[in-house]
Every structure is written in C-alpha cells, then in structure tokens.
Amino acid sequence: MNDRPALSNLATIDAAHHLHPFSDMKELNARGTRIIERAEGVYIYDSNGRKYLDAFAGLWCVNVGYGRRSIADAAYRQMQELPYYNTFFGTTTPPATLLAQKIASHGGEKLKRVFFTNSGSEATDTWFRMARVYWKVLGKPEKTEVIARKNGYHGSTVAGASLGGMKLMHEQGNLPIEGIHHIGQPYWYAEGGDLSPAEFGLKVARELEEKIDELGEDRVAAFVAEPIQGAGGVIIPPETYWPEIARICKARNVLLVVDEVICGFGRLGAWFGHQYYGVEPDLAPIAKGLSSGYLPIGGVLVSDRVADVMVNELGDFYHGFTYSGHPVAAAAALENIRIIEEEGLVERVRDDIGPYFAEAWKSLEDHDVVGQAESVGLIGGLQLAADKATRRRYAKPDDIGATVRNHCVENGLIMRATGDRMLASPALTISRLEIDEVVEKLRAALDHLRDTVRE
Ligand code: PMP
Numbered sequence: 001m002n003d004r005p006a007l008s009n010l011a012t013i014d015a016a017h018h019l020h021p022f023s024d025m026k027e028l029n030a031r032g033t034r035i036i037e038r039a040e041g042v043y044i045y046d047s048n049g050r051k052y053l054d055a056f057a058g059l060w061c062v063n064v065g066y067g068r069r070s071i072a073d074a075a076y077r078q079m080q081e082l083p084y085y086n087t088f089f090g091t092t093t094p095p096a097t098l099l100a101q102k103i104a105s106h107g108g109e110k111l112k113r114v115f116f117t118n119s120g121s122e123a124t125d126t127w128f129r130m131a132r133v134y135w136k137v138l139g140k141p142e143k144t145e146v147i148a149r150k151n152g153y154h155g156s157t158v159a160g161a162s163l164g165g166m167k168l169m170h171e172q173g174n175l176p177i178e179g180i181h182h183i184g185q186p187y188w189y190a191e192g193g194d195l196s197p198a199e200f201g202l203k204v205a206r207e208l209e210e211k212i213d214e215l216g217e218d219r220v221a222a223f224v225a226e227p228i229q230g231a232g233g234v235i236i237p238p239e240t241y242w243p244e245i246a247r248i249c250k251a252r253n254v255l256l257v258v259d260e261v262i263c264g265f266g267r268l269g270a271w272f273g274h275q276y277y278g279v280e281p282d283l284a285p286i287a288k289g290l291s292s293g294y295l296p297i298g299g300v301l302v303s304d305r306v307a308d309v310m311v312n313e314l315g316d317f318y319h320g321f322t323y324s325g326h327p328v329a330a331a332a333a334l335e336n337i338r339i340i341e342e343e344g345l346v347e348r349v350r351d352d353i354g355p356y357f358a359e360a361w362k363s364l365e366d367h368d369v370v371g372q373a374e375s376v377g378l379i380g381g382l383q384l385a386a387d388k389a390t391r392r393r394y395a396k397p398d399d400i401g402a403t404v405r406n407h408c409v410e411n412g413l414i415m416r417a418t419g420d421r422m423l424a425s426p427a428l429t430i431s432r433l434e435i436d437e438v439v440e441k442l443r444a445a446l447d448h449l450r451d452t453v454r455e
Pocket of ligand 1: 118119120121122124153154155156226230231259260261262287288298
C-alpha cells in the first residue's frame with residue numbers, strides 16, 4: 001500500500017495504461033481522470049480533497065451507503081476461512097448456499113432458486129440461454145426469439161448489448177446477434193404525442209403483442225424489460241404498462257424476464273421492482289444492490305416454472321463462471337442484505353425517505369427548464385425542456401444534459417445525465433438534509449442552464 005506512487009502522478013499513469021468503460025479515451029486523457037480516494041455515507045472524496053454528494057450511489061449500486069465496516073469484516077473473515085472454492089462439481093460453500101436462500105426469501109412465492117454470476121451482464125447471458133434451453137427441453141426448440149426494448153440496457157456482453165436497445169452499442173461489434181427484436185419504450189414525455197400517459201402505456205405494451213404475432217407465438221421464447229429503464233434515462237412507465245405486458249406474456253405463452261439489476265434490493269421501496277408493479281417474472285437477473293457494490297456479484301432468480309424444467313428434466317446445464325457464488329462476494333452480499341433487513345431500508349424507502357424524495361424532486365417541476373420530474377422510491381428522472389407547454393425539447397439534448405451535469409459536479413454533486421434527462425439514484429440511507437442538498441444543487445445547475453442557453 002505504502003509503495004503507491006504520489007496521487008498527483010496517477011492521472012498520467014491512468015492515461016498511459018488504463019482504458020475506461022464507456023469513455024472517449026482521447027478526450028478523457030486530455031481532461032485527466034478524477035481520482036476517487038475514499039467515501040463515507042453518501043459522500044465521496046477525490047484526490048484533491050474535494051467532497052461530493054454522490055446522488056448516484058456509485059453506479060446505481062451502493063444501496064447501503066459507503067463505509068460499512070461490517071461488510072468489510074464479513075469479507076475479511078470469509079477470505080481467511082475460505083477465500084475461494086467453486087460450485088461446479090457437486091460442491092458449494094456456506095455463503096453461496098445461504099445467500100441463495102436469503103435472496104429467495106425475498107423473491108415471493110415463486111422465485112425460489114438462484115444461479116450466481118459476477119455481474120448483471122453475465123446474468124443477462126445466463127437467463128438468455130436458460131430461456132432457450134427451457135423451451136427446447138419442453139419440445140419447442142424453435143421457440144428462440146427474444147423481444148426487448150429500444151433504449152433498454154441489459155449489459156455490455158454480446159448478448160447484453162444485443163438485448164439492450166442502444167443504437168450506439170449495436171454499431172460497435174455488428175450487433176444485435178440473431179434472434180433479438182426491439183419494440184418501443186414507454187417514454188411518454190418524448191413519444192406519447194397527444195395520448196394520455198395511460199393510453200400511451202397501453203399502446204406501447206401492445207407493440208409486444210404485435211411483435212409476437214408477427215414472429216409467431218411458437219417462435220418467441222421471452223420478453224425482457226427493466227421495471228424502470230435506468231441507463232435509458234429513468235423512464236418510468238405509465239401505470240397501465242406493466243399489467244398489460246404481463247397479460248400479453250401469459251396469453252401468448254412467452255417467458256417474462258424482469259431485469260432487476262437496478263430496481264432490485266429496495267430501490268423502488270419493495271425488495272424487487274416487479275413486486276412494486278405487481279407482476280410475476282419467470283426469470284429475474286440481479287446484481288448491483290445485491291452486494292451494494294462492495295464486491296462483484298450477480299445472479300438470476302429463477303421461478304418454479306423454469307426451475308422445475310431445469311432441475312427435473314434438463315440434465316446438465318452447460319453454463320457457469322469460475323466465480324459463480326464466490327464465497328467472499330457471497331459473504332459480503334449476505335451482510336449487505338442483513339443490513340437492509342435490520343435497518344428496514346426497504347420500508348424506509350417506501351414509507352419515509354421515498355415520499356420525502358418524491359416531493360423534493362417534484363418541486364423542481366416549477367423550474368422553467370424542467371418538463372417533468374418523476375420518481376419512484378429512490379430513483380428519479382428529470383426531463384429538461386426548452387418549452388414546457390408544448391413538451392418541446394432542446395435541439396442538442398446530449399449537450400444540454402452535460403451542461404447541467406457538469407455544473408452539478410463542479411458544485412460537489414454527482415449526478416448523471418442521459419441525453420436531456422437528469423438521473424438520481426442515491427443510497428437508500430440518504431438523509432432528508434442530504435436530499436435537500438441534492439435538490440438545491442440541482443436547482444442551481446438548472447438556473448445555470450436557463451441563464452446560459454437560449455433557444
Ligand atoms: N441490467 C441493467 C438494468 C443494468 O442497469 C446493468 C448495468 N447498469 C446491467 C444489466 C449490467 O450489469 P453489469 O454492469 O454489472 O454487467
């Protein structure tokens with residue numbers, strides 16, 4: 001540790017050796033990377049000693065907040081006792097098995113089994129193969145097509161990026177792979193036109209029915225969606241959307257996959273996003289809040305419907321990762337979930353801090369450049385608008401979002417922008433005072449946008 005070079009040199013070393021995810025490296029190297037050194041609660045500190053309120057919980061993941069000594073202790077103990085063993089050849093480790101049981105205890109009546117991965121992307125690849133295998137075992141090998149959504153995000157592996165609906169990702173690496181189709185997203189503000197949100201929710205949900213009918217019910221394996229689209233801009237669907245999606249999947253005999261990577265583990269004020277929306281997935285990828293990001297771990301929650309086939313009829317599932325159910329990551333995740341339970345964080349988001357956040361966030365709608373400010377639990381999306389009355393958006397959405405985000409960061413608030421939407425997803429432990437700070441700093445950035453950009 002003490003051999004570490006002076007932090008002042010790190011940016012130079014970083015530019016020489018480190019390729020960053022989702023980054024324009026030329027631009028980043030010219031600007032210099034920001035070096036985050038430590039964190040506590042909802043605050044992070046950089047190498048210049050600057051403090052920022054992290055309203056994004058890392059990358060939607062640090063649900064219990066930074067600086068949890070007990071998670072570090074649990075990992076340390078496990079690493080000393082058994083740093084690694086696999087779960088492949090008829091073996092398991094205590095933390096892996098106990099974690100599967102613990103996750104299942106929150107999954108409701110029908111999600112009782114877990115397949116472990118290291119990340120959300122691997123969880124995507126895992127359910128993608130499971131869904132196809134499921135139908136094959138049931139004597140329907142032609143049921144292979146998977147329907148996803150434009151602007152959805154499911155990871156960066158080949159299957160993940162293909163299932164995601166991000167055009168810029170598809171353009172790199174000849175994606176999507178075969179057998180993947182995208183339908184519209186429930187983004188009423190931008191695409192709802194003259195329809196009410198409720199009408200629009202039904203309309204886009206019914207695109208699923210149309211797509212299944214176009215492809216043929218006998219060819220469609222699954223439909224996947226995030227409860228609330230996260231990376232796509234915190235797109236909160238109208239109330240009518242999810243019940244209609246669930247109805248269609250059932251009527252057309254298509255597996256429903258709900259991507260819980262962001263919404264799982266309390267973010268919406270329920271243990272899982274599907275519980276908030278009252279739907280029952282057949283498969284549900286998880287990651288992020290599972291360990292609050294303290295160590296990498298993900299998985300797929302598997303319903304009895306799919307598990308019965310996997311367990312009783314399939315034989316070997318030729319799939320798995322060296323670190324599936326890694327004991328140290330599992331021990332950290334177990335302690336993380338214990339904290340969520342003991343501190344009642346899910347209930348806190350539902351009954352206390354979530355409603356407080358909702359009101360504070362909504363108050364920004366009075367601002368001239370805000371078209372809409374919506375939230376569920378502790379996830380918020382704020383739509384910037386050039387003209388509120390007509391829902392007209394700025395001509396260069398990416399520049400506009402970046403302007404607001406940069407102003408926030410300069411003032412000690414970490415926010416994310418997707419195009420012209422500002423996104424918040426703070427730790428579930430955030431206090432009222434800290435929420436006030438988020439809203440105050442964001443408001444200052446909105447003032448800056450109003451005063452500097454004219455359209
Ligand atoms: N699904 C969703 C909904 C996500 O938001 C993400 C990551 N942001 C992933 C999958 C991929 O997870 P990971 O980055 O851990 O591979």
